[in-house]
Amino acid sequence: MFPSEFEYRRAESVEEAITLLAEQEGQTEILAGGHSLLPTMKSGLASPDVVIDIGGIDDLHGVDRGDGVVEIGALTSYSTVAGDDTLHDAMPAVTQAAEAIGDVQVRNRGTVGGNLAHADPASDLPAAVLAADATLHAAGPDGHRTISADDFFTGLYGTALDDGELLTAVEVPTHDIGTYVKKPSPSSGYAMVGVAVVIEFDDGVVDSARVAATGAVDHAMRLPVVEEELVGTTLDEDDISAAAAHATDEIEAFELMDDNQASAEYRSTLLEVYTEQAVTGVTDRSGTAP
Template identity: 55%
Template sequence: MYPDEFDYYEADSVGEALDLLDEHSDAETELLAGGHSLLPAMKTGLSSPDVLIDISGIDAMHGIEVDGDTLSIGAMTRYSDLTESDAVAEHAPALAEAVRQVGDVQVRNRGTIGGNLAHADPAADLPGAAIASDATLVVEGTDGERSIPADDFFFGMYATDIGPDELLTRVEIPSADGGVGAYAKKPSPSSGYAMVGVAALLDTDGGTVESVRVGANGVMDHGVRLGPVEDALAGGSLDAETIATAASHAGDDLDEDMMMSDLQASNEFRAQLLKVYTERALTAAMDRTGGSAAAD
């Protein structure tokens, strides 16, 4: 359970981190954020980088700010800071609830939002919440910054749109502006990761759904948006029957044969769980609007 030998560098700024990435572009290089995914992988031999660049101490990548209608979160901001932030709870309620279900106290005191999203573990809790929250992920490289919508950020298992010479610096989320959010998760009994997790963000007016976004993780090899569920809800009344009908469409645009399948859950079981936890997330969100439906 010891990692292979590697060279360690500690970056004090984004520019220094980018310079180190460029300097070691010919080597197997990893960025160290909170370390809760990378270090276990190194100890078990699943990852053997030649160079480790520690970016956890870059001050410019820490912190939570509200600028007008946008919530900006530094990529190195820890989960514990997010759970304690009134701004995150107000402006990004779906993300706030998902963060509260990440790991345990020890993990939340060290792990970071940027590390979670950049690592792109399909069973992590935040990809679906980022998609539901309409997040934009800002990456920086030698050519400057790029803004990537969460819908386009995740490509596959541990694969994102971040280039080899780029790093994720912050996450920007449009204010929910009075909308309500929820996250419902079926945790793995062995790891606590999501076998299926569904995040929902609703904006209603007089019992009518004005807008809705629903994202899921743990089902496919990357976080996905549940468009058919959104289509079934948008513009309609928010009640238990409508929610049940909408949830029944979860996965309509996903290939069940391509869903995750492992010793804990087959792809067929995950397809069923997706519908169940979509209904639970939507019901929880509806209850926060003052609705009357109860979860099954």
């Protein structure tokens, strides 16, 4: 199918993009990698009056390593993130999620910012940035602000970004021990359920744990009871399965997604199984708990 007619505008800077966003009348969409926007436009699910292409904004491309933090520009591709071995050591939960996205074409074109701003309930990166306790940077007519990943995902395709705001970067605290695993949809590759885990140890005992899931309900979410159950353990097999048994504790049955990919009941089982796998993956990848 062909999209309906729209006006195409191209921004060369963040400031120009914000001005263009403020000037437009009617429905406006930002074009980043185009891998979610263009299919929805072609299928008629989105018919924006104006499309603002931000792909040429150099400042939004690339990865910066700081002290205890990695800042990823919104237009950075998944391949750039997944293809850098040093990033695998610095933020394994995020690089493993980037690696797990779609196929090579999608990973070359899709952008970190587009993935997070689009907030598809089955996207991989939202779970990883939640587990990693990331901070998102937004720019808009009122200037720059930061939003904690905990506050960013608000519902089905919903985020804390205001109208006219652009996601410019995501800042990920470095973490030695983290992982992401998913059950991919056989048809699309999106996560039927995906779970990310970031853990810190103190003298062989779990000091803090952040566990987050995607694909289960209409937006990525933390699994607080699992986190509480993991703290204070040494992550032996029994600790992990006892904690994973709490994966759905904070989810009402009606909240679980139920569609032609997976029933709510199946998703509930997947969530427990993949939580167990993700935490086990943490111990596998680091040898034993330090």
